[in-house]
Amino acid sequence: xxxxxxxxxxxxxxxxxxxxxxxxxxxxxxxxxxxxxxxxxxxxxxxxxxxxxxxxxxxxxxxxxxxxxxxxxxxxxxxxxxxxxxxxxxxxxxxxxxxxxxxxxxxxxxxxxxxxxxxxxxxxxxxxxxxxxxxxxxxxxxxxxxxxxxxxxxxxxxxxxxxxxxxxxxxxxxxxxxxxxxxxxxxxxxxxxxxxxxxxxxxxxxxxxxxxxxxxxxxxxxxxxxxxxxxxxxxxxxxxxxxxxxxxxxxxxxxxxxxxxxxxxxxxxxxxxxxxxxxxxxxxxxxxxxxxxxxxxxxxxxxxxxxxxxxxxxxxxxxxxxxxxxxxxxxxxxxxxxxxxxxxxxxxxxxxxxxxxxxxxxxxxxxxxxxxxxxxxxxxxxxxxxxxxxxxxxxxxxxxxxxxxxxxxxxxxxxxxxxxxxxxxxxxxxxxxxxxxxxxxxxxxxxxxxxxxxxxxxxxxxxxxxxxxxxxxxxxxxxxxxxxxxxxxxxxxxxxxxxxxxxxxxxxxxxxxxxxxxxxxxxxxxxxxxxxxxxxxxxxxxxxxxxxxxxxxxxxxxxxxxxxxxxxxxxxxxxxxxxxxxxxxxxxxxxxxxxxxxxxxxxxxxxxxxxxxxxxxxxxxxxxxxxxxxxxxxxxxxxxxxxxxxxxxxxxxxx
Amino acid sequence: xxxxxxxxxxxxxxxxxxxxxxxxxxxxxxxxxxxxxxxxxxxxxxxxxxxxxxxxxxxxxxxxxxxxxxxxxxxxxxxxxxxxxxxxxxxxxxxxxxxxxxxxxxxxxxxxxxxxxxxxxxxxxxxxxxxxxxxxxxxxxxxxxxxxxxxxxxxxxxxxxxxxxxxxxxxxxxxxxxxxxxxxxxxxxxxxxxxxxxxxxxxxxxxxxxxxxxxxxxxxxxxxxxxxxxxxxxxxxxxxxxxxxxxxxxxxxxxxxxxxxxxxxxxxxxxxxxxxxxxxxxxxxxxxxxxxxxxxxxxxxxxxxxxxxxxxxxxxxxxxxxxxxxxxxxxx
Numbered sequence: 001x002x003x004x005x006x007x008x009x010x011x012x013x014x015x016x017x018x019x020x021x022x023x024x025x026x027x028x029x030x031x032x033x034x035x036x037x038x039x040x041x042x043x044x045x046x047x048x049x050x051x052x053x054x055x056x057x058x059x060x061x062x063x064x065x066x067x068x069x070x071x072x073x074x075x076x077x078x079x080x081x082x083x084x085x086x087x088x089x090x091x092x093x094x095x096x097x098x099x100x101x102x103x104x105x106x107x108x109x110x111x112x113x114x115x116x117x118x119x120x121x122x123x124x125x126x127x128x129x130x131x132x133x134x135x136x137x138x139x140x141x142x143x144x145x146x147x148x149x150x151x152x153x154x155x156x157x158x159x160x161x162x163x164x165x166x167x168x169x170x171x172x173x174x175x176x177x178x179x180x181x182x183x184x185x186x187x188x189x190x191x192x193x194x195x196x197x198x199x200x201x202x203x204x205x206x207x208x209x210x211x212x213x214x215x216x217x218x219x220x221x222x223x224x225x226x227x228x229x230x231x232x233x234x235x236x237x238x239x240x241x242x243x244x245x246x247x248x249x250x251x252x253x254x255x256x257x258x259x260x261x262x263x264x265x266x267x268x269x270x271x272x273x274x275x276x277x278x279x280x281x282x283x284x285x286x287x288x289x290x291x292x293x294x295x296x297x298x299x300x301x302x303x304x305x306x307x308x309x310x311x312x313x314x315x316x317x318x319x320x321x322x323x324x325x326x327x328x329x330x331x332x333x334x335x336x337x338x339x340x341x342x343x344x345x346x347x348x349x350x351x352x353x354x355x356x357x358x359x360x361x362x363x364x365x366x367x368x369x370x371x372x373x374x375x376x377x378x379x380x381x382x383x384x385x386x387x388x389x390x391x392x393x394x395x396x397x398x399x400x401x402x403x404x405x406x407x408x409x410x411x412x413x414x415x416x417x418x419x420x421x422x423x424x425x426x427x428x429x430x431x432x433x434x435x436x437x438x439x440x441x442x443x444x445x446x447x448x449x450x451x452x453x454x455x456x457x458x459x460x461x462x463x464x465x466x467x468x469x470x471x472x473x474x475x476x477x478x479x480x481x482x483x484x485x486x487x488x489x490x491x492x493x494x495x496x497x498x499x500x501x502x503x504x505x506x507x508x509x510x511x512x513x514x515x516x517x518x519x520x521x522x523x524x525x526x527x528x529x530x531x532x533x534x535x536x537x538x539x540x541x542x543x544x545x546x547x548x549x550x551x552x553x554x555x556x557x558x559x560x561x562x563x564x565x566x567x568x569x570x571x572x573x574x575x576x577x578x579x580x581x582x583x584x585x586x587x588x589x590x591x592x593x594x595x596x597x598x599x600x601x602x603x604x605x606x607x608x609x610x611x612x613x614x615x616x617x618x619x620x621x622x623x624x625x626x627x628x629x630x631x632x633x634x635x636x637x638x639x640x641x642x643x644x645x646x647x648x649x650x651x652x653x654x655x
Numbered sequence: 656x657x658x659x660x661x662x663x664x665x666x667x668x669x670x671x672x673x674x675x676x677x678x679x680x681x682x683x684x685x686x687x688x689x690x691x692x693x694x695x696x697x698x699x700x701x702x703x704x705x706x707x708x709x710x711x712x713x714x715x716x717x718x719x720x721x722x723x724x725x726x727x728x729x730x731x732x733x734x735x736x737x738x739x740x741x742x743x744x745x746x747x748x749x750x751x752x753x754x755x756x757x758x759x760x761x762x763x764x765x766x767x768x769x770x771x772x773x774x775x776x777x778x779x780x781x782x783x784x785x786x787x788x789x790x791x792x793x794x795x796x797x798x799x800x801x802x803x804x805x806x807x808x809x810x811x812x813x814x815x816x817x818x819x820x821x822x823x824x825x826x827x828x829x830x831x832x833x834x835x836x837x838x839x840x841x842x843x844x845x846x847x848x849x850x851x852x853x854x855x856x857x858x859x860x861x862x863x864x865x866x867x868x869x870x871x872x873x874x875x876x877x878x879x880x881x882x883x884x885x886x887x888x889x890x891x892x893x894x895x896x897x898x899x900x901x902x903x904x905x906x907x908x909x910x911x912x913x914x915x916x917x918x919x920x921x922x923x924x925x926x927x928x929x930x931x932x933x934x935x936x937x938x939x940x941x942x943x944x945x946x947x948x949x950x951x952x953x954x955x956x957x958x959x960x961x962x963x964x965x966x967x968x969x970x971x972x973x974x975x976x977x978x979x980x981x982x983x984x985x986x987x
Contacts (some may be wrong), residue, residue, distance in 0.1 A: 215839055229767070273834050275833075276754055277826060277828075278830070306833055307930070308826060309927055319821075319824070494943075533898060
């Protein structure tokens with residue numbers, strides 16, 4: 001039944017039409033089920049064919065859109081066979097879990113093509129983006145349906161904005177607040193409009209950054225709890241035991257975690273059961289995607305998930321109980337996974353991550369201590385800190401040599417990447433570092449050889465961290481810095497406590513991993529480079545954000561404490577940096593001004609080393625049983641974060 | 656007697672009101688609130704957070720109200736039996752606890768029975784055969800059991816069971832039985848999962864109890880009345896069970912009170928490691944995330960149970976130990 005067909009060519013959007021053919025090969029692939037229904041254009045799972053035969057479900061052609069979306073096949077992916085149950089493990093009841101959960105697995109209007117950064121249609125039949133970047137017209141697929149069989153139309157999209165995002169009483173995660181209007185053109189056409197040009201709308205709508213989890217909710221199911229659509233909603237809420245309509249609505253609509261399991265979905269699997277120990281999912285008979293041969297996805301019938309402790313999660317991997325494990329895998333356990341791979345009948349895919357730095361260390365530019373503040377603002381000091389680090393050794397000791405020693409910057413497969421950014425002050429040169437520190441006047445040393453402050457006091461620096469996995473790298477960094485005479489300590493804080501310290505600029509060094517794939521950096525992660533994230537200059541960042549809001553009229557000075565801008569006014573070069581990052585949003589991938597805007601920012605950061613990198617592009621471990629096919633070997637094109645690996649779960653199958 | 660009980664209950668009420676205030680203050684004490692935690696968590700997960708939008712939730716949750724107002728609102732509802740709603744779970748606290756209660760109580764009670772069934776006989780044997788080989792063996796086991804952290808024992812046992820028995824570990828059921836209706840296979844599956852929690856949770860308790868039982872009984876065995884009884888020719892077994900044992904059991908009876916909250920909350924750390932959906936981990940998560948109403952209500956529930964347990968053990972002592980009974984009657 002296996003067909004090793006490489007469907008690279010299917011990346012072309014035009015293929016949507018081609019695939020509706022439902023070739024003879026496809027019919028053969030599904031065997032008996034298809035034989036019973038020879039006249040259908042598409043093929044379906046035997047369990048659904050049985051329901052159709054029993055008259056409990058309409059035929060597959062009626063359940064799929066007239067032109068269904070064709071899934072993306074990576075090189076080496078094969079057309080699969082139907083059936084089976086997969087077992088996965090969760091560490092809590094929230095959605096960001098392995099394989100089936102209500103978020104990323106659902107697909108978006110469009111999808112980005114790896115490499116070219118083009119957008120092709122997915123759940124939508126076509127997307128039209130106006131040249132002035134102020135209107136995105138979405139053409140939905142005719143015949144697209146919710147999991148209860150009700151059509152999914154323009155009304156649902158409009159409902160998402162008018163009923164949810166634009167209603168103050170309904171908490172939502174609106175990642176594209178720039179969209180001010182959703183206008184129904186006809187049943188299958190919606191126009192989303194902004195007040196100002198916003199290029200990112202098009203791209204965000206086609207990725208997890210705006211397209212997925214928070215966009216699509218079934219109006220026909222939810223409207224009876226919404227006061228704008230049902231005047232009796234208050235009474236209904238009281239009847240169901242809620243205080244007010246918005247509380248009842250929230251209960252039925254909210255998805256993190258999902259409470260109302262009857263709410264129809266557009267995801268490959270429907271959550272059928274959920275307790276505090278586990279969840280179960282079953283295929284969505286109305287799922288809108290097919291494989292290149294016209295077989296309706298997903299291939300796998302059911303998914304069962306159990307909630308376990310983090311340590312037990314690793315045990316479940318090595319015992320071979322987990323069919324797929326990706327979100328909670330940790331690199332610390334790399335050898336453990338590998339040792340048990342043969343016995344557990346699984347393999348460990350090493351997926352190159354989007355981490356520009358697996359652990360980066362950032363000196364606090366707004367430090368409260370004047371001496372440290374002045375020192376940290378001196379780029380010679382930051383460069384010396386960076387030169388003192390032996391990145392090659394960190395890579396070998398902590399990452400078994402599979403990472404890339406590099407400075408903190410954008411990941412290397414970005415379209416405008418320059419290797420000099422990754423090399424900048426990243427060589428191991430303790431002599432040079434020592435000389436630079438001496439030049440800065442840190443020449444006096446104590447009895448143990450540690451440098452003193454110019455006034456003779458002890459000079460101690462503390463690296464503060466919250467992510468336990470960072471410790472092995474930090475211990476090495478401490479050693480390197482002490483080798484050049486800088487007394488260093490490492491201190492753990494609970495994450496919220498560290499967040500509070502960082503807000504108050506009380507820390508010396510903040511540390512975390514730096515996720516910097518191209519699209520993510522472009523769409524949402526600008527604050528990495530502005531000073532907000534990693535708290536390398538959060539006071540400057542806060543000032544700039546407030547200034548922007550006041551200048552644009554969104555806020556007035558009275559909105560802030562004491563009637564003045566919060567934080568601290570940054571120096572001119574930081575304001576300049578900030579303007580460059582603002583310019584990111586104007587270009588489109590591939591345009592010269594897009595490349596130029598990024599180049600300026602990363603040139604500046606390479607020279608200034610505000611974020612001191614160690615090792616990056618460390619692989620993300622994707623554990624998958626040998627019996628499973630079509631598991632991803634690399635991130636999808638949007639490569640936002642780990643959740644991106646879930647997007648194509650529907651095409652996985654049991655061999 | 657009755658007036659004594661009423662008096663105790665009145666004290667308990669006052670104490671509970673004070674406790675509710677103190678526990679609320681303690682939960683509020685760490686900097687930040689539930690939303691700060693939520694924002695930080697999302698940031699850590701790599702999710703970009705629109706802080707403004709999450710701040711809108713502040714009003715929804717009433718987090719912007721002054722401290723006293725929040726406290727009074729919560730306590731007022733508590734008096735009416737409404738424990739409030741958990742922020743994190745978006746679910747009534749009573750429901751959250753209810754889901755976990757049966758399992759927690761089952762495991763706790765099973766462990767308790769196991770603990771008593773093992774510890775009391777061994778304790779007695781150790782005391783009556785002091786410095787024998789068995790006594791030393793029991794002592795060694797006791798010290799090891801007391802000194803080993805439960806979560807470590809749990810991890811080691813889980814690894815051994817997985818490595819040498821090939822059983823599915825963690826939780827109470829294998830994934831395929833999680834939602835299946837009860838049948839023999841599911842029961843067998845449960846029985847395979849039960850030993851680790853029982854052993855782990857029971858070990859420390861058993862070890863401690865052996866020591867207590869042994870020490871208390873040894874004290875009694877040396878007393879004059881035992882010698883007298885023996886001199887008068889009382890049969891050894893009858894002598895032991897009728898007199899010194901009844902007194903030696905006092906420390907155990909008086910600690911029954913502490914067990915009541917323990918039965919409800921379960922062993923937190925062990926449950927966490929073993930992935931048992933009991934109340935303990937719920938309380939821990941609530942406190943970590945500053946899920947105020949959930950944490951506050953759980954603390955209140957456990958405190959109330961502790962006080963009730965104290966009352967019960969005091970009453971039981973009166974029943975078990977004639978000396979206390981007579982002393983009370985003499986003063987009354």
